[in-house]
Amino acid sequence: MTPRPIGRRGFTLIELLMAVGLSALVFAALASLTGTAARHHLHAVKSAGAQMNAALAFKDVERELSGATFLLSPALRGLEAQTLEGCANAAPAVGGGAPVPIDPARPMSFFAFCQAGGTFYHHALAGCPAAYRCGSSPVTAVGGGGHRVAAAFFRPSREDSVRVSLTAVSGDITAARAGTFSVAVAAGMNP
Numbered sequence: 694m695t696p697r698p699i700g701r702r703g704f705t706l707i708e709l710l711m712a713v714g715l716s717a718l719v720f721a722a723l724a725s726l727t728g729t730a731a732r733h734h735l736h737a738v739k740s741a742g743a744q745m746n747a748a749l750a751f752k753d754v755e756r757e758l759s760g761a762t763f764l765l766s767p768a769l770r771g772l773e774a775q776t777l778e779g780c781a782n783a784a785p786a787v788g789g790g791a792p793v794p795i796d797p798a799r800p801m802s803f804f805a806f807c808q809a810g811g812t813f814y815h816h817a818l819a820g821c822p823a824a825y826r827c828g829s830s831p832v833t834a835v836g837g838g839g840h841r842v843a844a845a846f847f848r849p850s851r852e853d854s855v856r857v858s859l860t861a862v863s864g865d866i867t868a869a870r871a872g873t874f875s876v877a878v879a880a881g882m883n884p
Contacts, residue, residue: 736866742840743868746813747861750806750835750842751870753815754857757781757804758874763792764855765822766805767848777806777846777855779876780821792821811841813859835861853877 704712754777763783767774783792783801794801805816807827815833816825828834835842840863847856858871 739863739866740868743861743863743866745861746835746840746842746863747859747868747870750813750815750844750859750861751857751872753833753835754806754859755872755874757806757815757817758855758857758876761804761876762795763821764848764876767846767855771849773845773847775808775844775846776827777804777844777857778822779804783821806844806846808842808844811843813842813844849873 757779760781761779763780763785765778765780766776780792781802781804782795782799784795786793792801800819801821803816803818803821803823803825805814805818805825805827807814807816809828812828813835814828815835816823816827817833818825840861843860843862845858847858848854849856854873854875856871856873859869861868861870
């Protein structure tokens with residue numbers, strides 16, 4: 694570098710180019726860090742959404758099965774179904790026919806869990822069985838808006854249990870919940 698003449702102020706061209714180059718490196722590093730932080734945040738949000746959907750759906754199933762006395766679907770033991778249907782305060786009538794109330798002073802209630810279009814639906818209706826269409830009102834839905842919940846229900850050879858597997862997906866994130874629930878299945882009763 695050549696010394697500056699006395700009385701001249703300012704920067705040389707080389708000094709300015711070095712300052713611009715260093716500034717560009719600093720800004721590139723900051724942009725990279727910001728992008729990485731944004732990707733990690735998005736991943737955390739998707740993961741939390743998937744876990745929350747799986748937990749909510751699982752809790753709904755657990756609540757209904759804790760009061761269930763009669764399972765309609767899956768009807769056959771040893772088979773997996775996409776729908777779980779059952780009733781509370783109901784027992785099968787001896788000789789077939791419509792279920793009868795266990796306690797005549799309390800109404801029978803019906804629940805169904807089904808899936809349509811990637812959304813997991815929970816129907817809760819009066820009577821047993823009750824007519825419904827998956828996804829129609831009244832219903833509680835889990836999923837939608839980019840989140841999907843898939844369910845599988847399996848009734849092992851034991852009549853009083855149901856194995857539930859739920860998988861919630863949000864983008865590329867998957868959260869799963871599974872469990873086996875005992876059901877206080879009522880014996881057949883005379884109407």
